[in-house]
Amino acid sequence: MRRARILAMAATVILVAGSATAAAQSGGGDVKDVPGAQDVGPLAAHNQYTGTPTSLAPGASGSAWAYCPAGEVPTGGGAGTSAFDIYLLDTRPSGTAWLVFGKNTGSTTQNITAYVVCTVP
DSSP states (O other): OHHHHHHHHHHHHHHHHHHHHHHHHTTOOOOTTSTTOOOOOSOOOOEEEEOOOEEEOTTOEEEEEEEOOTTOEEEEEEEEESSTTEEEEEEEEETTEEEEEEEEOSSSOEEEEEEEEEEOO
């Protein structure tokens, strides 16, 4: 049950970033009805990057990173695993990268991979 919630949260992060991209590519929404919002015009499209998979031995915990290129910052991210035996413990931005941390509860070595969505600030 916990894994399903974590995966749902990771999917939400990616979907929110995708929705922002769609809005940016279509010219954005009208922000005049949002208190304190400032219309800055269409946003630049976001780019997604994949980090190098990290192998986790049975019972091991570890992290994986995905980095934005120079001049870009993370706007979202998430993780992928090679099996249901990896539980995501954390997924968050860290500087100009996206960090994911997981634990392999299975009996074979599995991989965890980080994904980051970046844009020019």
